[in-house]
Amino acid sequence: MAYEQDQRGFGQIRRLGRYVLIRRLVTLCSVAIAALLQAFVIRVFVDPANLLSGGFTGLAILIDRITSLFGVSFPTSAGMIALNIPVAILCWRSISKRFVIFSMTQVFLASFFLQFVPFEPLLDNTILCVLFGGVLNGLAISIALKSGASTAGTDFIALMVSNKTGKTIWGQVFLFNCIILVIFGAIFGWEHAAYSIVFQFLSTKTIDSFYHRYDRVTLQIATYRADEVLAAYNDVFHHGSTCFEAYGGYSKKPLTFIVSVISSYESEDVIRLIRRVDPRAVINVTKSENFVGNFHRAPADEPLPTEVDGTPPDDPVLELASTIRHGLEQSADALEQTASARGERVTEDLADAVDRLIEK
Numbered sequence: 603m604a605y606e607q608d609q610r611g612f613g614q615i616r617r618l619g620r621y622v623l624i625r626r627l628v629t630l631c632s633v634a635i636a637a638l639l640q641a642f643v644i645r646v647f648v649d650p651a652n653l654l655s656g657g658f659t660g661l662a663i664l665i666d667r668i669t670s671l672f673g674v675s676f677p678t679s680a681g682m683i684a685l686n687i688p689v690a691i692l693c694w695r696s697i698s699k700r701f702v703i704f705s706m707t708q709v710f711l712a713s714f715f716l717q718f719v720p721f722e723p724l725l726d727n728t729i730l731c732v733l734f735g736g737v738l739n740g741l742a743i744s745i746a747l748k749s750g751a752s753t754a755g756t757d758f759i760a761l762m763v764s765n766k767t768g769k770t771i772w773g774q775v776f777l778f779n780c781i782i783l784v785i786f787g788a789i790f791g792w793e794h795a796a797y798s799i800v801f802q803f804l805s806t807k808t809i810d811s812f813y814h815r816y817d818r819v820t821l822q823i824a825t826y827r828a829d830e831v832l833a834a835y836n837d838v839f840h841h842g843s844t845c846f847e848a849y850g851g852y853s854k855k856p857l858t859f860i861v862s863v864i865s866s867y868e869s870e871d872v873i874r875l876i877r878r879v880d881p882r883a884v885i886n887v888t889k890s891e892n893f894v895g896n897f898h899r900a901p902a903d904e905p906l907p908t909e910v911d912g913t914p915p916d917d918p919v920l921e922l923a924s925t926i927r928h929g930l931e932q933s934a935d936a937l938e939q940t941a942s943a944r945g946e947r948v949t950e951d952l953a954d955a956v957d958r959l960i961e962k
Contacts, residue, residue, distance in 0.1 A: 632749030641715035647735025658755030740808025828858030
């Protein structure tokens with residue numbers, strides 16, 4: 603019973619996901635949460651403990667602190683925007699215009715929260731700031747990524763490379779952050795630089811723990827209903843598969859062995875689909891360390907784990923929107939006609955008044 607309720611709930615979410623407006627609202631709300639959390643981490647954990655966060659945000663913080671040594675103020679909020687705009691232009695065609703727009707929205711919101719929301723420090727212990735700040739910073743980035751956006755900067759670059767190669771480069775991002783931290787340590791002291799490296803390591807591990815779109819797994823499916831399973835699988839997903847004729851070692855009955863490599867982001871959906879078609883199917887999931895060949899990658903800018911269909915043309919929500927739009931158009935026409943009629947009456951009244959004055 604609980605399983606059926608979960609299935610109905612999931613089905614309702616999927617039906618809502620067909621609406622482009624719903625998907626964009628999910629992304630926008632998640633982007634706002636990620637921006638607020640990122641600003642919170644900077645003000646509550648990073649600044650009080652004299653840490654340096656990663657990516658272009660960390661670079662903006664570093665520029666702010668270096669310019670402060672010379673009596674010049676270049677706020678972190680302004681630096682985040684100035685550094686990310688050129689990268690956004692670079693990635694405008696390489697990733698997705700929608701992805702870039704939402705990611706830059708996250709940057710502008712984070713900058714706004716940094717400038718105008720008065721966050722107060724919570725902890726007076728550097729180690730605790732490193733632990734909690736590192737995890738929460740990684741969580742903020744993960745929320746943005748999973749919703750179909752990013753925190754821009756190195757996230758842009760990492761996803762651009764991942765889209766082209768299918769491999770994650772968070773390790774290289776961590777190395778880039780370490781280089782920035784070496785500069786920070788040489789100027790402001792190695793103790794805080796060392797704390798910041800641990801902070802960055804925790805952030806990177808948190809991202810790896812929560813964001814799995816580019817990890818791949820191999821599905822090994824043993825089924826007696828291969829045609830039905832393959833028809834359903836090919837209809838929803840776009841990954842190839844290889845089939846072998848085999849027989850059960852215990853039952854001695856012929857069966858089909860299906861092998862397919864998919865994103866770990868999709869694995870739960872694929873398993874749910876196969877089990878719905880063939881409840882007796884045996885599915886083994888193994889992690890794929892490497893994969894060579896063509897691989898279909900779903901767009902990174904959709905907040906749902908599976909590729910949702912577009913809004914259906916005969917959808918009642920569309921019909922309601924069309925009805926409202928048609929009503930507004932009719933109202934506008936009626937107002938225009940009323941205004942025109944009133945204008946004509948005013949003109950006639952003025953003409954009559956002029957005629958009366960002339961006669962007098």
